[in-house]
Amino acid sequence: MTDRLGMIMSNTLNAIESSKEEIFYIAETTRAENERLTQESSQLKGEILRIIEDVDKYQKLERRFRQRLMEVSRDLGKYSEKVMMDTYTQAKDVQVQLQLLQSKEIQLRNRRDEIERSLKQMEKTIERAESLLNQVTLAINLLHGGIAELSQNNSPEHMQETALKIIRAQDEERRRIAREIHDGPAQNLANIVLRLEIAEKLLALDPSRVRTEISDLKGLVRANLQDIRRIIFDLRPIALDQQGFITALERYLINFQETYSLICDFQVLGKEKQLLPAIEVAIFRSLQEGMTNIAKHAHTNWARVLIVYEDSQITIQITDRGNGFNVEEAFVNPGDHFGLIGMKERIEMFKGQMKIRSSHLKGTTVKLIIPTSKEEGWE
Numbered sequence: 001m002t003d004r005l006g007m008i009m010s011n012t013l014n015a016i017e018s019s020k021e022e023i024f025y026i027a028e029t030t031r032a033e034n035e036r037l038t039q040e041s042s043q044l045k046g047e048i049l050r051i052i053e054d055v056d057k058y059q060k061l062e063r064r065f066r067q068r069l070m071e072v073s074r075d076l077g078k079y080s081e082k083v084m085m086d087t088y089t090q091a092k093d094v095q096v097q098l099q100l101l102q103s104k105e106i107q108l109r110n111r112r113d114e115i116e117r118s119l120k121q122m123e124k125t126i127e128r129a130e131s132l133l134n135q136v137t138l139a140i141n142l143l144h145g146g147i148a149e150l151s152q153n154n155s156p157e158h159m160q161e162t163a164l165k166i167i168r169a170q171d172e173e174r175r176r177i178a179r180e181i182h183d184g185p186a187q188n189l190a191n192i193v194l195r196l197e198i199a200e201k202l203l204a205l206d207p208s209r210v211r212t213e214i215s216d217l218k219g220l221v222r223a224n225l226q227d228i229r230r231i232i233f234d235l236r237p238i239a240l241d242q243q244g245f246i247t248a249l250e251r252y253l254i255n256f257q258e259t260y261s262l263i264c265d266f267q268v269l270g271k272e273k274q275l276l277p278a279i280e281v282a283i284f285r286s287l288q289e290g291m292t293n294i295a296k297h298a299h300t301n302w303a304r305v306l307i308v309y310e311d312s313q314i315t316i317q318i319t320d321r322g323n324g325f326n327v328e329e330a331f332v333n334p335g336d337h338f339g340l341i342g343m344k345e346r347i348e349m350f351k352g353q354m355k356i357r358s359s360h361l362k363g364t365t366v367k368l369i370i371p372t373s374k375e376e377g378w379e
Contacts, residue, residue, distance in 0.1 A: 023129060023132060025224075026125075026129055026224070027125075027126055027129035027130065029188075029220075029222075029224040030122050030125050030126050030129065030188070031126060033122060033188070033220055033224075034119060034122045034123070034126070036216075036219075036220075037115045037118055037119055037122070038119065040115060041112060041115045041116065041119070044108055044111060044112045044115070045112065047108055048105065048108050048109060048112065051101060051104055051105045051108060052105065054101050055098065055101045055102055055105060058094055058097055058098040058101060059098060061094045061098075062091070062094050062095055062098050065087070065090055065091035065094050066091060068087050068091070069087055069088065069091050072084050072087050118191070125188075188220075188224055189224065192217055192220060192221065192224075195213065195217055196217065198213075199213045199214060199217070245272075245275065245280050245283075245284075246268055246272055246307070248284065249266070249283075249284065249287065249305070249307070250266055252284075252287070252288070253266050253291070253305060256291055256295075260295045261301070262294070262295060262300070262301055262302065262303060263301060263302045263303070264291075264303055264304070264305065265302070265303070265304040265305070266304075266305050267304070267305070267306045267307070268306075268307045268308075268309075269306070269307070269308045269309065270308055270309030270310060271309055272309055273309060273372070275314065275372065278350070279314075279350055279370060279372070282346045282347060282349065282350060282370070283314070283316055283368070283370070285346060286316070286343045286346055286347060286368055287305065287316065287318065289339045289340075289342065289343050290318040290343065290366050291303065291305075291318070292339070293339060293340070294318075294320045294322065294364075297322070297323070297325070298320045298321075298322025298323055298363070298364065299322050299323050300320050300321050300322035300323075300363070302320065302321050303318065303319065303320045304317075304318070304319045304320075305317070305318055305319075306319070311373070312371060312372060312373035313369055313370060313371045313372055313373070314369075314370050314372055315367060315368065315369050315370075316367070316368040316370075317365060317366070317367045317368075318365070318366045318367075318368075319363065319364070319365045319366075320363050320364055321362075321363040322363055322364065323360070323361060324358040324359045324360045324361060324362055324363055324364055325358050325364065326358075327356045327357075327358050340354075340356070343366075343368075347368050347369075347370060350370050350371070351370075351371055352368060352369055352370035352371065353368075353369045354366065354367070354368050354369075355367040355369070
């Protein structure tokens with residue numbers, strides 16, 4: 001029974017790790033498309049400025065030729081038929097060119113607005129992908145721990161409890177992945193289909209433009225394929241491996257302070273000890289979420305992060321002097337505080353606790369407590 005359950009867990013782990021690569025590629029493609037659209041948006045802004053100048057020039061010409069036509073019409077005997085026809089033709093040409101320029105300006109402005117909306121959606125997709133990668137990596141580490149734990153505790157009750165946890169975690173990951181794909185790659189693919197339909201209609205009118213459009217779409221499709229394969233690739237922040245846990249946190253807070261002009265007081269108490277990689281990631285991501293909430297909602301210029309190492313647990317305390325909020329209401333109706341639920345779930349995956357104390361105009365303290373003792377099974 002133990003061997004069979006271990007095999008099931010190993011197969012589940014392999015399936016999740018395989019999906020991890022797909023999600024990573026989704027994120028990478030979104031970033032690539034984001035860069036492409038950013039460049040296109042910059043080019044469009046330049047084109048719009050040039051079009052505005054041309055429109056202004058032709059509006060002045062149009063007024064001049066309209067005045068000329070009025071002069072010719074008032075004194076027909078003074079001008080020859082050729083002069084009259086030339087004046088009319090020139091006025092008509094200017095009017096047509098002005099209309100074409102105005103139409104092109106509208107098209108460029110619409111395309112610019114469409115790109116800006118797409119860029120905002122892509123930024124959200126990238127954020128969601130990063131969050132999803134975090135959850136998947138945590139699940140993988142939990143499965144690794146579960147497989148090792150099976151060899152130490154073979155009681156039927158314990159194996160059943162472990163199997164139920166795996167099933168619940170797997171089901172939750174599937175729902176998360178489904179949401180992320182629906183909000184990100186699925187919408188991008190719908191955009192590709194729309195652009196293909198437009199290209200099909202333009203085929204008989206402007207083949208060269210269609211070729212350019214198809215070339216861009218091929219690049220977008222390749223990027224999306226890359227995105228889908230890489231989105232779960234490596235949830236563990238690179239800084240944790242390159243710099244170490246505390247140094248990575250310190251570097252993050254320094255960058256955060258520079259970005260948001262917000263003073264970050266960082267303190268570490270107790271003797272630092274090695275944590276499971278999954279716990280380090282959970283703390284790192286939770287700290288990111290907590291600091292982001294402060295920057296977005298607290299309206300303060302000061303925050304403190306306190307890390308306390310104890311014999312059987314590690315405590316992370318994030319404090320600000322901002323507006324505060326109704327904690328109970330934030331969990332009933334998350335709204336802008338939806339990230340708090342993710343923090344709580346992430347910490348509880350390691351049998352930890354999240355406690356929040358917040359007062360109106362007096363600030364907020366978020367305390368995360370994660371057990372690290374051998375008795376809790378995390379070392």
